[in-house]
Amino acid sequence: MKVAVFSARPYDRRSLDEANQQRGSGPAFEFQYYDATLDVHTVTLAQDCDAVCVFVNDRLDAPVLQALHAMGVRAVLLRCAGFNNVDLASAEGLGFFVARVPAYSPEAVAEHTLALIMTLNRQTHRAYNRVREGNFMLEGLLGRTLHGKTAGIVGTGKIGLATARILHGMGCTVLGHDPYPSPDFVGLGQFVPLQELLARSDIVSLHCPLTADTRHLINDDSLTLMKHGAMLVNTSRGGLVDTDAVIRALKSRQLGHLAIDVYEQESALFFQDRSGQIIDDDVFQRLMTFPNVLVTGHQGFFTAEALQEIAETTLGNLAHFAAGTDCPNKVAKA
Numbered sequence: 339m340k341v342a343v344f345s346a347r348p349y350d351r352r353s354l355d356e357a358n359q360q361r362g363s364g365p366a367f368e369f370q371y372y373d374a375t376l377d378v379h380t381v382t383l384a385q386d387c388d389a390v391c392v393f394v395n396d397r398l399d400a401p402v403l404q405a406l407h408a409m410g411v412r413a414v415l416l417r418c419a420g421f422n423n424v425d426l427a428s429a430e431g432l433g434f435f436v437a438r439v440p441a442y443s444p445e446a447v448a449e450h451t452l453a454l455i456m457t458l459n460r461q462t463h464r465a466y467n468r469v470r471e472g473n474f475m476l477e478g479l480l481g482r483t484l485h486g487k488t489a490g491i492v493g494t495g496k497i498g499l500a501t502a503r504i505l506h507g508m509g510c511t512v513l514g515h516d517p518y519p520s521p522d523f524v525g526l527g528q529f530v531p532l533q534e535l536l537a538r539s540d541i542v543s544l545h546c547p548l549t550a551d552t553r554h555l556i557n558d559d560s561l562t563l564m565k566h567g568a569m570l571v572n573t574s575r576g577g578l579v580d581t582d583a584v585i586r587a588l589k590s591r592q593l594g595h596l597a598i599d600v601y602e603q604e605s606a607l608f609f610q611d612r613s614g615q616i617i618d619d620d621v622f623q624r625l626m627t628f629p630n631v632l633v634t635g636h637q638g639f640f641t642a643e644a645l646q647e648i649a650e651t652t653l654g655n656l657a658h659f660a661a662g663t664d665c666p667n668k669v670a671k672a
């Protein structure tokens with residue numbers, strides 16, 4: 339069984355090859371790796387393959403799915419949890435097997451969330467540069483003791499809960515908001531309406547999925563409701579935040595700090611080396627000018643443990659497809 343792996347970085351190749359070697363019996367899987375992102379221009383790379391294996395910024399819209407189907411591809415294996423980049427109605431109409439990795443080390447993303455909060459609060463990124471230049475002045479590096487502060491978790495699913503556990507352990511008062519409150523949150527914090535969470539929190543951390551309802555959840559109105567000078571953290575999906583509104587709130591000093599691992603227009607930038615090129619995205623570049631903004635390029639998931647889980651689950655999904663057996667990670671149109 340041949341699989342065309344798109345958006346394949348060296349670490350993807352290593353983890354998939356390792357998981358493939360460690361497989362026991364069953365049909366042989368052959369991976370063809372491509373750096374390219376899957377779209378209408380690159381789809382022909384999947385010629386002669388039975389399946390494609392894709393990541394967050396590969397586009398599986400109707401024309402791509404039709405082209406894949408015409409060349410005999412029958413399965414889409416997502417190396418991620420989200421499937422907002424797949425036209426599920428078209429996939430279902432064409433009879434595609436679509437499967438994802440529903441969970442991989444939620445603690446990995448929660449720990450990265452903490453890394454962003456701690457870095458921004460104590461300015462360790464600036465301290466690192468200063469000390470290397472022989473500048474040991476502290477002016478400008480003043481942080482706040484997080485113990486006793488209030489942290490609001492929007493979305494108390496797997497990652498939100500893992501983040502709440504860490505913040506609770508640090509002595510923060512934890513607030514949560516979720517339309518489907520998890521009983522596991524009891525003992526860690528208190529569920530409150532979103533407006534109250536925004537008004538009371540020194541740190542607001544987003545962990546809900548991107549849907550039509552949550553798009554631009556953080557906008558001019560919600561930013562106004564936030565505590566003056568609070569920190570906003572987004573390690574979930576870029577579309578949850580109206581970036582123009584956030585820039586206005588940073589300029590007015592209403593928003594004190596912004597830490598993001600995701601960005602609404604990230605597909606044109608993230609997972610690529612653009613260091614020698616001119617970046618045309620003026621909104622992103624404006625964000626880069628604020629000393630109180632910290633951006634990482636969608637690396638919350640990026641731990642050895644999570645990569646291994648992703649590879650093993652993806653191969654498991656592929657084995658179900660090959661054997662024609664029931665796959666628990668199959669994605670179906672709602």
Ligand code: NAI
Binds near residue numbers: 545599
């Ligand atoms: P999950 O499905 O376990 O939890 C999501 C929670 O959000 C659920 O409890 C759901 O009820 C809640 N929710 C839905 N609508 C909401 C709303 N309007 N307001 C508040 N809560 C709402 O998902 P998980 O695994 O915790 O992942 C959360 C998000 O993290 C994913 O949607 C994904 O976008 C993002 N993610 C980011 C990664 C990164 O590398 N930065 C890696 C993996 C996931």
